[in-house]
Amino acid sequence: MEYSLAVERHFAAPKKARELPAGMAGLVAGEAEDRTLHVWVRFQLQIVDGVVAAAGFQAFGCPHTVAAASVVAEWLEGRLVDAARKLDVKTVCAELEVPTEKLGKLLRIEDAVAACWRSEQ
Amino acid sequence: MSSREIYLDYAATAPLDPQVAAAMYECMTSEHGNPSSSHAAGRRARALVEAARAAVGARVGAPSECLIFTSGATESNNLALSGVLRRSRNRRVHLVTSRIEHKSVLDVARMLEASGVAVTYVPATEGGWIEPGRVVEAIDADTQLVSIMHVNNETGVIQDIETIGEACRARGVLFHVDAAQGVGKLPLTLATAPIDLCSLTAHKVCGPKGVGALYVAPRVTLVPQLHGGEQERSLRAGTLATHQIVGMGKAYELADPVREAPRLAALRDRLWRELGAIDGVRQNGDPARRAAHVLNVAFRGVDGESLRYALRGVCVSAGSACAADSPEASHVLTGMGLSDVLAGGALRFSVGRFTTEDEVVSAAARVAAAVALLRSLARNAPAWCSA
Numbered sequence: 001m002e003y004s005l006a007v008e009r010h011f012a013a014p015k016k017a018r019e020l021p022a023g024m025a026g027l028v029a030g031e032a033e034d035r036t037l038h039v040w041v042r043f044q045l046q047i048v049d050g051v052v053a054a055a056g057f058q059a060f061g062c063p064h065t066v067a068a069a070s071v072v073a074e075w076l077e078g079r080l081v082d083a084a085r086k087l088d089v090k091t092v093c094a095e096l097e098v099p100t101e102k103l104g105k106l107l108r109i110e111d112a113v114a115a116c117w118r119s120e121q
Numbered sequence: 122m123s124s125r126e127i128y129l130d131y132a133a134t135a136p137l138d139p140q141v142a143a144a145m146y147e148c149m150t151s152e153h154g155n156p157s158s159s160h161a162a163g164r165r166a167r168a169l170v171e172a173a174r175a176a177v178g179a180r181v182g183a184p185s186e187c188l189i190f191t192s193g194a195t196e197s198n199n200l201a202l203s204g205v206l207r208r209s210r211n212r213r214v215h216l217v218t219s220r221i222e223h224k225s226v227l228d229v230a231r232m233l234e235a236s237g238v239a240v241t242y243v244p245a246t247e248g249g250w251i252e253p254g255r256v257v258e259a260i261d262a263d264t265q266l267v268s269i270m271h272v273n274n275e276t277g278v279i280q281d282i283e284t285i286g287e288a289c290r291a292r293g294v295l296f297h298v299d300a301a302q303g304v305g306k307l308p309l310t311l312a313t314a315p316i317d318l319c320s321l322t323a324h325k326v327c328g329p330k331g332v333g334a335l336y337v338a339p340r341v342t343l344v345p346q347l348h349g350g351e352q353e354r355s356l357r358a359g360t361l362a363t364h365q366i367v368g369m370g371k372a373y374e375l376a377d378p379v380r381e382a383p384r385l386a387a388l389r390d391r392l393w394r395e396l397g398a399i400d401g402v403r404q405n406g407d408p409a410r411r412a413a414h415v416l417n418v419a420f421r422g423v424d425g426e427s428l429r430y431a432l433r434g435v436c437v438s439a440g441s442a443c444a445a446d447s448p449e450a451s452h453v454l455t456g457m458g459l460s461d462v463l464a465g466g467a468l469r470f471s472v473g474r475f476t477t478e479d480e481v482v483s484a485a486a487r488v489a490a491a492v493a494l495l496r497s498l499a500r501n502a503p504a505w506c507s508a
Contacts (some may be wrong), residue, residue, distance in 0.1 A: 001426065011427075011431075013135055014498065016308055017497075017498050019500065019501070027162055033503065038465060042501060058498060058499055058500060059498055059499060060422070060424055060425065060499035061424050062427055063426065063430045065424075066498060
């Protein structure tokens with residue numbers, strides 16, 4: 001399996017790979033998994049005044065999954081919620097040069113973030 | 122090889138021994154004759170081939186005239202299975218093998234099955250061992266061949282080929298052994314063992330890639346799989362690769378299990394002492410039945426692909442290098458009862474002639490760091506990630 005430099009960079013030092021404190025105001029969380037694909041992703045977002053004030057993720061999965069979750073977490077933080085809801089993991093896949101066969105795994109990232117929005121409601 | 126790279130994948134292939142390289146270079150630069158030619162250059166090349174055949178025979182305890190040179194163990198396995206099972210037409214024939222054989226046996230078995238051969242795949246125990254009794258139970262009146270490997274390429278577990286072979290002999294069934302992983306680590310005396318066919322390769326014992334041999338016991342007949350010449354007793358057509366064969370001969374001369382196995386076992390055990398300190402680690406394969414050079418371990422709560430990627434400077438395998446591009450978990454480990462996730466997170470370490478103690482200690486430290494990092498990324502992962 002070949003990995004792009006962007007995957008290498010994010011895998012070596014994932015951004016926002018952390019657990020946000022449980023009592024944090026405006027905290028929402030969501031997770032998604034696919035056991036057959038061996039992937040699990042959990043996102044936590046702190047929403048303050050319609051903005052994603054902080055983001056954190058945890059992931060069990062391949063290097064592409066870890067790298068993509070890192071990119072997404074970094075992208076989410078500081079973004080208006082309305083804009084953040086438009087997350088498209090396929091764009092992240094293109095940025096990271098993720099092979100097509102990995103898309104199924106990486107869509108779980110989108111599902112986990114979507115679960116955050118559901119928990120916000 | 123960069124100075125920071127640590128090579129612990131000798132079960133996939135081993136570096137060429139400088140003495141082997143020197144013998145091959147000498148052959149390539151001084152002897153260009155075709156060993157099948159009757160002129161002087163051909164006779165000199167033939168002499169080199171026969172000297173190599175004798176060296177291989179000496180290492181595996183076989184008369185040299187029983188050895189057929191091939192391109193490697195994969196071709197030898199193909200020739201052994203197809204060569205026996207395609208002898209008979211218009212009658213049911215049956216093959217007994219195991220679920221944890223190398224792909225070069227399993228894929229041939231499946232191909233033969235598609236052409237009408239009945240095949241029984243005997244399961245392994247949780248320790249990766251093939252119980253001889255299960256093999257014997259599978260033999261029926263139509264069984265022509267039993268094929269069981271000597272040492273499993275993923276776990277290093279040594280199979281009881283003596284007992285299985287005796288049972289086959291008592292029932293008039295031919296017995297084939299894939300010994301690609303056993304040579305140089307365990308003594309073999311094919312002339313007196315109850316083995317009819319045995320696949321050998323050079324590159325696992327610091328010889329060249331692309332050359333191997335098949336031991337064919339006296340009175341065993343095979344249908345050739347390659348046609349176009351009468352080389353190798355008409356069992357394997359094609360101009361003999363003299364320099365490769367010379368390299369195999371030299372490699373087998375050097376591959377002394379009495380000298381090498383204790384050192385390899387000490388390195389493997391040192392590696393396990395280091396890795397065994399990591400939480401949630403397990404050995405795959407019964408340690409009491411294992412060859413000296415292989416250590417297969419699985420780490421709970423760690424994705425295998427990410428672990429291998431995090432260990433880029435340490436050359437190890439997920440399982441068989443011959444299936445490295447497959448996204449599926451090892452058929453050997455799942456056949457031993459491991460979950461897909463745990464089997465996917467397994468690493469096969471294999472040490473060899475040029476491995477040092479510093480290397481295994483350093484590799485273990487890098488593994489521990491990688492496992493800790495990946496677990497920290499998945500701290501709240503559900504239980505199935507560690508199952």
